[in-house]
Amino acid sequence: MGRLVFAGAMSHVLDPDYYDRACGALGRQKVVAAMAEIARMGERLSAQEPHALIVVADDHLNAFSFNCVPAMCVRIGRRVQRMAQDHAEAFDKVLDHMPTDYPLHEELANAILEQGVASGFDLALSWEAPVDHAFLSPVNTMHGARPIPPLVPIWVNAFVAPQPTARRCFAFGQHIARVVARSPWRVGIIATGGLSHFPELALPRVGETDTVFDRRLIHWMEAGEHGPLQELTADELHKSGSHEFLNWMVLLGAVTPARADVRYFGELPRINLAAVEWRL
Amino acid sequence: MSRYEVNSLLYRLKKDPDFRERFTRDAAAALAGADLTEAERAAFIARDMRAINELGGYLHLVMSIPGLAVH
Numbered sequence: 001m002g003r004l005v006f007a008g009a010m011s012h013v014l015d016p017d018y019y020d021r022a023c024g025a026l027g028r029q030k031v032v033a034a035m036a037e038i039a040r041m042g043e044r045l046s047a048q049e050p051h052a053l054i055v056v057a058d059d060h061l062n063a064f065s066f067n068c069v070p071a072m073c074v075r076i077g078r079r080v081q082r083m084a085q086d087h088a089e090a091f092d093k094v095l096d097h098m099p100t101d102y103p104l105h106e107e108l109a110n111a112i113l114e115q116g117v118a119s120g121f122d123l124a125l126s127w128e129a130p131v132d133h134a135f136l137s138p139v140n141t142m143h144g145a146r147p148i149p150p151l152v153p154i155w156v157n158a159f160v161a162p163q164p165t166a167r168r169c170f171a172f173g174q175h176i177a178r179v180v181a182r183s184p185w186r187v188g189i190i191a192t193g194g195l196s197h198f199p200e201l202a203l204p205r206v207g208e209t210d211t212v213f214d215r216r217l218i219h220w221m222e223a224g225e226h227g228p229l230q231e232l233t234a235d236e237l238h239k240s241g242s243h244e245f246l247n248w249m250v251l252l253g254a255v256t257p258a259r260a261d262v263r264y265f266g267e268l269p270r271i272n273l274a275a276v277e278w279r280l
Numbered sequence: 281m282s283r284y285e286v287n288s289l290l291y292r293l294k295k296d297p298d299f300r301e302r303f304t305r306d307a308a309a310a311l312a313g314a315d316l317t318e319a320e321r322a323a324f325i326a327r328d329m330r331a332i333n334e335l336g337g338y339l340h341l342v343m344s345i346p347g348l349a350v351h
Contacts, residue, residue: 021351022351032328048294060344061287061291061340061341065287065288065291066284066287066288066291085294085295085346086297086346087297087346087347088344088346088347089343089344089345089349090343090344090349090351091343091344092344098309159338159340160338191325201331201333201338201339201340202333202334202339203329203333203334203339203342203350204330204344206339206343226310
């Protein structure tokens with residue numbers, strides 16, 4: 001019988017140069033500290049010898065833009081490619097030196113997709129969409145030079161309104177847990193992004209965060225109180241710059257009622273960096 | 281306001297180096313066929329990413345177009 005052997009969530013621009021440019025030496029110092037914790041989380045994941053790693057993240061209008069924006073999409077097929085971007089800037093630049101090609105766990109991805117549709121989740125699927133920093137920065141930081149297990153990338157539409165609800169994301173995570181339990185595999189799951197940054201997606205507000213809101217989220221995750229988290233509204237997430245917390249909601253559904261341990265929380269003007277792991 | 285047109289232009293500027301180069305050389309000419317309001321057209325020609333964001337341009341695009349992004 002399969003089981004989840006690791007669950008963690010973390011910020012996903014893990015690039016000291018980016019935070020040095022955005023926030024100065026303190027930015028570099030804090031993201032280096034966060035990355036050290038995330039690397040240790042990766043060691044604990046690898047020690048479990050997972051057959052697959054599910055990565056729940058969002059697209060930054062790179063893979064899905066104007067042809068279609070799926071609420072939730074499962075990447076199927078055998079391999080996935082790193083997003084290509086000439087003269088990358090800002091958060092795209094973190095991809096520059098990463099491997100370009102990654103194996104997928106085709107059977108687990110197909111099971112999540114097929115059983116999901118059969119049980120009422122109208123999931124999108126893609127054979128071709130590439131993955132951006134939201135997937136690859138955490139995955140590479142966790143693994144360093146160690147082999148990366150076959151991935152199951154899952155996108156949640158975090159930015160293009162109307163987004164799926166927090167409650168629906170949680171329910172989808174519960175579905176993922178059921179699929180894993182019925183499978184023969186040991187599976188890791190990570191969710192990426194956040195915490196609070198870019199409130200209202202408004203350029204003049206880049207540099208603001210909502211630490212009070214983040215502390216509430218962390219309290220509920222530490223206590224295993226997942227009811228209030230499912231009540232979060234699109235408006236609350238938008239105003240507090242917590243769009244990417246929808247990815248975390250999927251993970252919370254997969255691990256509920258497990259409690260979280262905060263491995264790192266660091267406030268910066270641009271973003272509150274976080275790394276969290278669940279007691280499974 | 282044509283949210284689609286603003287964002288598809290941003291996306292082309294990010295992902296299509298030839299279009300980006302034409303825009304950089306002569307923004308007004310590159311936008312000649314685009315279905316934009318006067319305010320949107322003026323914001324693009326001025327390369328005013330803050331105005332483009334206020335007019336509906338997605339934040340992650342205005343922050344990541346090579347050579348035009350604001351951080």
